[in-house]
Amino acid sequence: MQNHSSDDDTKLRQAQTDLAMLFSTDLHVGAERFYKIKRKGTALNLRYEIDGELHQRSYLSALSWRAILLFALTESKTVIVHEMDEPGRYRRLFPTTLLRRLQWHARPNANFPPVARLYDPNGSAVMLLTRSRLCGHAVDVLHNLTDGEPVFQPLWISDIMALRPMLGINLVRDDAFSATMPVSAYLEAAAITGRIAAEPELCETPFGGNVPRLELPRPSAAVRSLFDQACRENPAVQDLQGRTAYGDYDFD
Known part of the structure; x- marks a missing residue:
């Protein structure tokens, strides 16, 4: 019983840490926050369960789904996503095998090669996925969506999926991608070159x-207000502010 309780405490602490990271940063596309520049009238379609109760919704804002996840997970509810965006697209980008690999890479003090590469065939957007967070609802990503140099941050999978309907960035998974060099090599190369380098260039x-x-x-401010409310309801989360994804890797 003690081991079971210890495992539960560890999982809860990790979930709290992941939430703190996700609400300490935000996805920018170009120079603007993603949710501020979405095209008018666009929405993200979702079909999901919360503690076994099935829901089907269309969310006009990426913040709406984040809020639902935040309060469901802080109440220790089980959230299972079945569909995001167009039917079948969620599993094309994030098949079960990929989600399992990302979860396997979610180990403390690791420095594994990136697991997957997403890219826009009609643009320059690239994302390298390194590990999962928050029970598979988020991932650590090295991407080039912002102005300036690449960014390494945890992102909600829902934000990644919403890029197509809300901004027209139609990411697909690179089935030929197979990294052999660790995440640290990609990060250092990004700092040196100002872009996400392919492995031959590394x-x-x-x-x-x-x-x-x-x-x-x-x-x-809107994202911070959601997190501040969670902190008021769960003061333990407040102590985790300032954590970044780098703290879960061993780059020494």
Whole structure:
């Protein structure tokens, strides 16, 4: 019984840490926050369960789904997503096998190669996924959606899926992607070159063994207010502010 309780405490603490990270930053596309520049009249369709109760909704704002997840998970409810965006697209981008691999990589003090690559065939957007967070509802991502150098941050999977209907960024999964170099190599190369380098280019990059922290976009007031409410209801989460994804990796 003690081991079971200890495991539950560890999972709860990790979920709280993941939430703190997700609400300490925000997804920017170009120079603006994603939810501020979405096209008018667009929505993200979702079909999901909360503690076995099935829901089907269309959310006009990415913040709406974040709020539902935040309060469901802080109340220890089980959330299972069946569909996001167009029917079948969620599982094309995030098949069960990929979600399991991302979860396997969610180990403390790791430095594994990236697990998957998403890209826009009609644009320049690239995302490298490294591990899962928050029971598979979020992932750590190195991406180039912002102005300036690439960003390494945890992102809600719902935000990744919403890029197509809300902004027309139609990401697909690169089935040929197979990384052999660790996450740290991609991060250091991003800091040196200002872009996400392909693996052949990594072999020619003059690494110095130092993994600098790429600048994180700041969260909006709306995102912070959601998190502040969760902190008032669960003070333990408040103590986790300031944590970043880098703290869960071993880049030494």
